[in-house]
Amino acid sequence: MSVKGNEPLTMETFTQGLWKDNPVFVMLLGLCPTLAVTNSAINALAMGLATTFVLICSGFLVSLLRKVIPKQVRIASYIIIIATFVTMADYGIKAISLDLYKALGAFIQLIVVNCIILGRAEAYASKQKPLKAMINGAGMGLGFTIALLSLGVVREILGSGTLFGMHLMPERFQTWSVFVLPPGGFFVLAGWLMLFSWWRERKAQKEVI
């Protein structure tokens, strides 16, 4: 990525993570939580929002301290900063809902090692001003949330016949349990990736013509 740190704050700062560099659909980062906790829409949403919170806060702090942190200990510092916000998100979710906390399990703590966040800290926040780092982090987090939701919604509707816990499908609908199980995660992710790459290819072809 050719980010130098002196570009002005543009819409691109925010939308980069939404579309052009969507962490899941384009960069294929953070696939572990993407596959693991998207068996229902609410899990996907909570995971996405927790990640967004960590991205924004760690982006802000890393960027604020970018001139203080010596190069040799930067990764260690980023990890401490990220781990702090992850633990805060962890307590927060536990305080909001125990059921949600149980459903997300270890994946909240595992946000610490989510490569999207460390990647943003290293490649972006450590070179940019705090405001830009936060906006970019928000965009990336939102892109991640949208990706998780698009998997979660499909998997919940097909696998349990519900959406956010509300019954959606007619009574006679036979649920496809496979979509709630791990293989379903791969199927749905593959479907979305196929759709996205077809989309982008078509767009690229149009531009050539």
Added chain:
Amino acid sequence: MSASASSFKLVSTLGGIAIFSGILLALTYEITEPLIAQNESEALEAAVFEVLPGAVERENYLLDDQGLRKVDAGSLESPNLYAGLNEEGERVGFALPGEARGYADVVRVLYGYDPVRKQIVGLQVLSSNETPGLGDRIEKDVAFRENFTALDASLVHPIETVKHGEKTEPWQIDGISGATVSSKAIGKALSESTEAWIPPLTTALEERP
């Protein structure tokens, strides 16, 4: 940011970030701790009322070598079983924990025991990881749950799970076909737990009802 930062700078940066992180976490903990404790106690209360029909109030008890005694809120001792009281303040039974290995992970249950009728009067799965659509029917299947409205726990014969439709004795659990391992896990959890808990509980109740 010089390439050869002194060791002091490295240590002090990491130390500073760690201290800041500690303060932030202590603050978060202080704020969320009462909420988390409240959530946990509400979840436990709901489970106790669920397994003891008619219960509207909870009492905490500790059963050990020295017998059965009531644990008041704020006491240093942590309770290991709970009693449910009905609207008239009479004890309707005890909620006891049990666990056994299921198909995917340990299945933890809480069940209601009525010491007068010597029966299990309710059961709730606290945590399980059973296969959605198959094993997880132990949590929702109405016919399976019927087993736990009056299951004999007099210990004349250990509680056991039999194949679906083959229940003939009051201590048998009518299993779910297609969820054999999970229904057997419930049977095992109950038989192990009743054998460990009920004899000392009965003795303690005879001494001091």
